[in-house]
Amino acid sequence: MTSSNKWKREEEVAINAVLRASLTTSQVFQQLVASSSMTKSDKSPVTVGDFSAQAIVNSILAREFPDDAIVGEEDADDLRSEVEDKQQLKRKVLQLANEGLTRDVEGQNTLSKTLEEEEVLKAIDRGNHAGGIKGRMWTLDPIDGTKGFLRGGQYAVCLGLIVDGKVELGVMGCPNLPVDKAAAKPKEGDFDEVKKRTDLGVIFVAKRGQGAFQRSLTDPTLRPISLRDISAASLASASFCESVESGHSSHGTNSRIAQLLGITAPSVRMDSQAKYASVSRGDGDIYLRLPVGDGSYIEKIWDHAAGSLLLEEAGGTVSDIRGRPLDFGLGRTLTANKGVVAAHKAVHAKVIEAVAKALEEEGRGHL
Numbered sequence: 001m002t003s004s005n006k007w008k009r010e011e012e013v014a015i016n017a018v019l020r021a022s023l024t025t026s027q028v029f030q031q032l033v034a035s036s037s038m039t040k041s042d043k044s045p046v047t048v049g050d051f052s053a054q055a056i057v058n059s060i061l062a063r064e065f066p067d068d069a070i071v072g073e074e075d076a077d078d079l080r081s082e083v084e085d086k087q088q089l090k091r092k093v094l095q096l097a098n099e100g101l102t103r104d105v106e107g108q109n110t111l112s113k114t115l116e117e118e119e120v121l122k123a124i125d126r127g128n129h130a131g132g133i134k135g136r137m138w139t140l141d142p143i144d145g146t147k148g149f150l151r152g153g154q155y156a157v158c159l160g161l162i163v164d165g166k167v168e169l170g171v172m173g174c175p176n177l178p179v180d181k182a183a184a185k186p187k188e189g190d191f192d193e194v195k196k197r198t199d200l201g202v203i204f205v206a207k208r209g210q211g212a213f214q215r216s217l218t219d220p221t222l223r224p225i226s227l228r229d230i231s232a233a234s235l236a237s238a239s240f241c242e243s244v245e246s247g248h249s250s251h252g253t254n255s256r257i258a259q260l261l262g263i264t265a266p267s268v269r270m271d272s273q274a275k276y277a278s279v280s281r282g283d284g285d286i287y288l289r290l291p292v293g294d295g296s297y298i299e300k301i302w303d304h305a306a307g308s309l310l311l312e313e314a315g316g317t318v319s320d321i322r323g324r325p326l327d328f329g330l331g332r333t334l335t336a337n338k339g340v341v342a343a344h345k346a347v348h349a350k351v352i353e354a355v356a357k358a359l360e361e362e363g364r365g366h367l
């Protein structure tokens, strides 16, 4: 097998699955989140979106690669409840999953027969695998950036293929990101803008050793992407990308790191692995995810698998706050790592030095 053929079929299947799930989450956003009846505290649309997207991707993987394990964020326990609310949720998920799976998408993967309730629940529960170092497994975050999804910001459907603990393929759908990286991102909370714009929706694809690419939701042509070329000398001109949520990443520590590196541009805040994607195509240079508080939070593999490979293949280095590579072979979580630091190869080590200094100053040098 030539290197460009490696993972060819997996890539095709993963793109089709992520594309379908992205179209369905978009539909849920348009119909439920952006509807006038939605109250601010109502989290149910994201739940409908999560379950439907996981059902769609897992059904396709189960059919195409029946022996592969899946480590997915969600499970169907809630949908098995007899409570009327959950029954209603289940019916909605069944309908959306079937619509998503039977939609005509690039002439591929159409189901001959719609799924029954129990089949949809089973598909979602295929994501229960424990992970580990041996063999092939997929990892799925059906909606990464649930907060972003609800506020009309960025979110991503993220699928990675991990083989013997290494991410080999990553496919990520970002329905609210402009295809053109130079175009302005929709203003957060402006649901009408997201609904109206026709230039939104990107799929990112990376295969180990074969580069990083993007395509739109409608045109299958893959176009190469890469990080902005930045050297240690021009580090001061860099910009940061960080979480919107201050509970997910320490904004204060990030500011100090910027100061230490002489960076003055304000950080770009964005939900989800769209951060990895943005930096990968040169819109932002450094992705920082500094642990908050005592650093007891353990990152999940589905929050980083696809994004980290994309950024590496686009010319970057991804590590934790100590410069250790992310270890995807230890189960469902990144137990050997703390936080994430991602940047162009040429400046990554310098960023890690500044991270260590900033944590030391805060009395968190032990993290």
Ligand SMILES: Nc1ncnc2c1ncn2[C@@H]1O[C@H](COP(=O)(O)O)[C@@H](OP(=O)(O)O)[C@H]1O
Pocket (backbone or CB within 6 Å): 073, 141, 143, 144, 145, 146, 147, 243, 244, 245, 247, 248, 249, 270, 271, 272, 273, 297, 300, 303
């Ligand atoms: N205390 C914490 N620290 C870091 N990440 C956290 C966290 N609590 C939740 N998360 C993860 O942060 C992800 C979103 O990341 P970001 O802040 O970059 O948008 C969430 O994914 P989901 O939205 O899929 O649940 C969730 O898994």
Ligand SMILES: [Mg+2]
Pocket (backbone or CB within 6 Å): 141, 143, 144, 145, 302, 303
């Ligand atoms: Mg997530």
Ligand SMILES: [Mg+2]
Pocket (backbone or CB within 6 Å): 073, 141, 142, 143, 144, 145, 146
């Ligand atoms: Mg999620």
Ligand SMILES: [Mg+2]
Pocket (backbone or CB within 6 Å): 073, 146
């Ligand atoms: Mg979650």
